[in-house]
Amino acid sequence: MRYLIIGNSAAGIFAAETIRGLDPQGRITMISKENTVPYSRCLTSYYLGREIPAERMYIRNTDFYEALGIEFLGDTAVQVEAGERRVLTQSGRVVPYDKLLIATGAAPVRPPLEGMDLEGVFQLRTLEDAQAIVRYAEEDRREEENGDAEQETERVQEVVVIGAGLVGLKAAHGLHERGLKVTVVEFADQIMPQSLDTTAAQIIQRVLESHGYRLILQEKVVKIQGRPSTDGRQAVSGVVLSSGERISCRMVVMAVGVRPETGLVAGSSMAVKQGIIVNERMETSLQDVYAAGDVAEGYDFLWASLRINALWPVATSQGVVAGCNMTGLKREHEGSMSLNSADFYGVGVISAGILHPREEHEQVLSFLEPRRNQYRRLVLREGRLVGMLIVGEVRGAGVLTGLIRKKAKVGETVREWLKGSGGHPAYVPGRERGGV
Amino acid sequence: MKRIYFRVEYCDGCRACETVCRERHSGSRVLFMDREEEPVSSARITVERQGGTYWAVVCQHCAEAPCVGACMTGAMQYGDEGEVIHRVDRCVGCWMCVMVCPFGAVLPQPEERKAAKCDCCAGERRPACVAACSRQALWYGSPEEFEEKTAGDGHALSHYR
Numbered sequence: 098m099r100y101l102i103i104g105n106s107a108a109g110i111f112a113a114e115t116i117r118g119l120d121p122q123g124r125i126t127m128i129s130k131e132n133t134v135p136y137s138r139c140l141t142s143y144y145l146g147r148e149i150p151a152e153r154m155y156i157r158n159t160d161f162y163e164a165l166g167i168e169f170l171g172d173t174a175v176q177v178e179a180g181e182r183r184v185l186t187q188s189g190r191v192v193p194y195d196k197l198l199i200a201t202g203a204a205p206v207r208p209p210l211e212g213m214d215l216e217g218v219f220q221l222r223t224l225e226d227a228q229a230i231v232r233y234a235e236e237d238r239r240e241e242e243n244g245d246a247e248q249e250t251e252r253v254q255e256v257v258v259i260g261a262g263l264v265g266l267k268a269a270h271g272l273h274e275r276g277l278k279v280t281v282v283e284f285a286d287q288i289m290p291q292s293l294d295t296t297a298a299q300i301i302q303r304v305l306e307s308h309g310y311r312l313i314l315q316e317k318v319v320k321i322q323g324r325p326s327t328d329g330r331q332a333v334s335g336v337v338l339s340s341g342e343r344i345s346c347r348m349v350v351m352a353v354g355v356r357p358e359t360g361l362v363a364g365s366s367m368a369v370k371q372g373i374i375v376n377e378r379m380e381t382s383l384q385d386v387y388a389a390g391d392v393a394e395g396y397d398f399l400w401a402s403l404r405i406n407a408l409w410p411v412a413t414s415q416g417v418v419a420g421c422n423m424t425g426l427k428r429e430h431e432g433s434m435s436l437n438s439a440d441f442y443g444v445g446v447i448s449a450g451i452l453h454p455r456e457e458h459e460q461v462l463s464f465l466e467p468r469r470n471q472y473r474r475l476v477l478r479e480g481r482l483v484g485m486l487i488v489g490e491v492r493g494a495g496v497l498t499g500l501i502r503k504k505a506k507v508g509e510t511v512r513e514w515l516k517g518s519g520g521h522p523a524y525v526p527g528r529e530r531g532g533v
Numbered sequence: 534m535k536r537i538y539f540r541v542e543y544c545d546g547c548r549a550c551e552t553v554c555r556e557r558h559s560g561s562r563v564l565f566m567d568r569e570e571e572p573v574s575s576a577r578i579t580v581e582r583q584g585g586t587y588w589a590v591v592c593q594h595c596a597e598a599p600c601v602g603a604c605m606t607g608a609m610q611y612g613d614e615g616e617v618i619h620r621v622d623r624c625v626g627c628w629m630c631v632m633v634c635p636f637g638a639v640l641p642q643p644e645e646r647k648a649a650k651c652d653c654c655a656g657e658r659r660p661a662c663v664a665a666c667s668r669q670a671l672w673y674g675s676p677e678e679f680e681e682k683t684a685g686d687g688h689a690l691s692h693y694r
């Protein structure tokens with residue numbers, strides 16, 4: 098059996114490991130345009146902030162491909178030809194397969210904004226992006242060390258991050274830890290609009306502001322301004338907001354969302370909406386072609402519809418299921434849900450599932466202790482948990498995630514926990530039937 | 534693979550397991566001294582209580598562990614026998630594992646920005662908590678051994694698999 102996996106990140110790695118575990122003899126080829134040992138892009142912001150050294154971003158050993166007997170090609174797949182069971186690459190390779198996994202993930206959205214091409218405009222998705230940001234920030238520092246008075250003003254001191262989603266805030270955090278003055282501009286009326294409600298957003302916003310971040314809500318960057326840089330190119334000098342305010346900065350990081358990398362199936366008959374549509378076995382509409390991770394649009398069991406939850410745990414679990422089915426072992430994915438976790442200066446925040454009730458039979462229970470930065474919110478649908486949000490002490494959050502998955506009825510234990518008890522909303526053995 | 538089982542009806546909430554676990558995972562490994570250390574070491578097994586019922590929460594070394602799938606740093610990985618190992622040096626305290634462990638057995642340690650969980654007292658024949666449990670509410674062994682031992686025992690827990 099010839100397995101071909103495109104993409105060497107969360108979905109691709111977990112699929113490859115699963116396949117190797119089930120089929121010791123099969124031939125596995127992996128193609129990725131990122132010619133590296135598998136690393137975690139979720140750690141790029143920690144690297145920016147010097148919270149971890151570069152080598153800690155790699156999440157597998159340097160002999161990963163050899164140890165698993167994987168043929169690795171550092172190349173870009175440009176076209177899937179499912180009829181011919183082969184994939185064409187940029188360097189002209191024709192790679193045949195029996196089973197194909199598309200795990201190409203997503204790429205940052207590049208809005209058509211004036212000044213996007215200026216030097217000093219970055220995005221944060223890949224290791225390379227992170228290294229480029231670091232290089233740009235450091236380069237200018239060196240100029241300062243030369244003692245040239247004129248160049249001293251050139252160094253990057255101020256950065257504007259566009260977008261206050263998880264990636265934007267993580268990027269902001271990394272840059273702030275690096276010592277830059279960070280301003281985040283967000284179009285919505287709160288930070289992390291997709292994973293927090295307003296109460297939680299305000300708590301986190303206060304935490305960030307107390308550390309010196311400037312957060313600007315309900316504003317758009319309408320233009321990135323430039324000026325001639327030392328190497329003759331045009332470099333970022335500031336941004337202009339919809340209010341007319343101008344913020345001076347030497348660097349801009351765009352974090353306004355991602356888009357699935359579906360280019361390699363464009364023009365084929367594969368069913369694609371936002372992402373590549375997959376069923377519970379991670380099969381696409383074309384025979385022997387599977388998709389998993391950020392590129393795949395699969396079933397969300399809370400919304401009961403197709404939805405992309407572009408998240409690390411979703412990518413790995415889909416990778417495992419795809420890997421099983423590719424070897425012939427039937428496995429079904431239980432469906433994904435939105436799940437987020439972060440920690441800002443010791444204030445943890447975890448959210449899962451549906452946060453904003455849409456229907457009348459949905460009920461919200463909450464507990465707020467603003468002085469301790471503690472907030473808990475549960476969304477129930479007919480007595481069953483469908484969403485949760487915890488700020489502050491996050492211990493035991495997984496129990497709630499588990500209850501959402503199990504569609505368990507919520508009873509006294511959880512209600513008591515909600516009132517701020519220190520323990521966790523544990524699952525009492527034998528009380529399943531009566532509710533937890 | 535061996536793991537720690539818990540039988541709810543045997544537990545009287547003495548919390549000896551927590552105490553010895555904290556000691557075992559402290560720098561000094563000396564009982565009571567561990568509380569003087571910075572940062573204070575914490576137990577990886579916790580005894581929760583509801584009404585008159587106590588139950589111990591501890592890593593179940595799941596065959597397909599949600600924490601391994603959710604860990605974005607490679608800190609949570611499977612060991613050679615399928616056990617779940619937490620490589621603390623890789624942990625950045627993102628709490629993804631805490632978010633998905635259905636047992637609540639991965640514990641956030643905000644001060645250290647690291648998660649912590651049971652390692653079955655790696656390298657020892659029997660985990661300290663099991664050895665310390667005078668009521669034998671905690672039990673260590675393979676699933677087969679557990680099944681055999683508890684056959685016909687209505688008190689054995691069925692959900693801790």
Ligand SMILES: Cc1cc2nc3c(=O)[nH]c(=O)nc-3n(C[C@H](O)[C@H](O)[C@H](O)COP(=O)(O)OP(=O)(O)OC[C@H]3O[C@@H](n4cnc5c(N)ncnc54)[C@H](O)[C@@H]3O)c2cc1C
Nearest residue numbers: 104106107108129130173174201202203390391407408409
């Ligand atoms: C800064 C940052 C922080 C994040 N933090 C979190 C977090 O805290 N929690 C969380 O759940 N998620 C987080 N995410 C999201 C998470 O990283 C993604 O959900 C996850 O990486 C998706 O994995 P994937 O394997 O589907 O795709 P990706 O990680 O996008 O990888 C796709 C791979 O395919 C390769 N590829 C793409 N196209 C081609 C092609 N045509 N040919 C060859 N190779 C190709 C790419 O080079 C890449 O290696 C974060 C993301 C970023 C950027």
